[in-house]
Amino acid sequence: MKQENKKLKDDYEQQYNIISKNIAFDIVQYALDSKSIKKTAEKYGCDVKYLYSSLQDWNDSKEIVSEADDYNDYREKFDGRQYEIDELINTINRGDIDDIEELNEKMRTPEKEELDKIITEYNDAKISLYDLSDKYDLSIINLFRLLKENNIIEKESDAIGYDEFYRVYSGEYEYNKYISSKNVDLAKFYYLLFTDE
Numbered sequence: 001m002k003q004e005n006k007k008l009k010d011d012y013e014q015q016y017n018i019i020s021k022n023i024a025f026d027i028v029q030y031a032l033d034s035k036s037i038k039k040t041a042e043k044y045g046c047d048v049k050y051l052y053s054s055l056q057d058w059n060d061s062k063e064i065v066s067e068a069d070d071y072n073d074y075r076e077k078f079d080g081r082q083y084e085i086d087e088l089i090n091t092i093n094r095g096d097i098d099d100i101e102e103l104n105e106k107m108r109t110p111e112k113e114e115l116d117k118i119i120t121e122y123n124d125a126k127i128s129l130y131d132l133s134d135k136y137d138l139s140i141i142n143l144f145r146l147l148k149e150n151n152i153i154e155k156e157s158d159a160i161g162y163d164e165f166y167r168v169y170s171g172e173y174e175y176n177k178y179i180s181s182k183n184v185d186l187a188k189f190y191y192l193l194f195t196d197e
Helices: 002-020 024-034 037-044 048-058 071-079 083-094 097-106 112-124 129-135 140-149 162-170 187-194
Strands: none
Touching: 024 037, 024 048, 037 048, 037 071, 048 071, 083 097, 083 140, 083 187, 112 129, 112 140, 129 140, 129 162, 140 187
């Protein structure tokens, strides 16, 4: 409890200093010039997570954060890989042919030989669920669908390595292993988006 109080106090002091010294504009400008969230945080003595979330508010745009060279690293660290679901939905809504072809590849049902390899590697549990889906160029949604439809798992939280998946999916700062229900049921998105049922 003392550590949590100290962290809250430190966060408050950091925010107060930025506001009272009116340096948010300088921080935004430096972030734009350096294209680095980490370098900006170090220069101004800010917590990286605080800076990552604050930059877009100060500049009234997510663009400043997304243009940083280290954006993807921090996006996965703080926000997890949940953004992939939003990107998938945006791809469908845009209807760009090139994007749709890539999406169809990620949402395909593999041929039997490839599917057997995927299931074998899953059962070997030597790589994470995300690494497995990335290796075979599948959306994580599709990987869970394939595991369910082939009776490998009944629900997603039964999957080998699910706890690690959930940590990466939710982002390490949002992850809490004490949450009682962590079954996000991503396969449902496949059926909602890609079937007429």
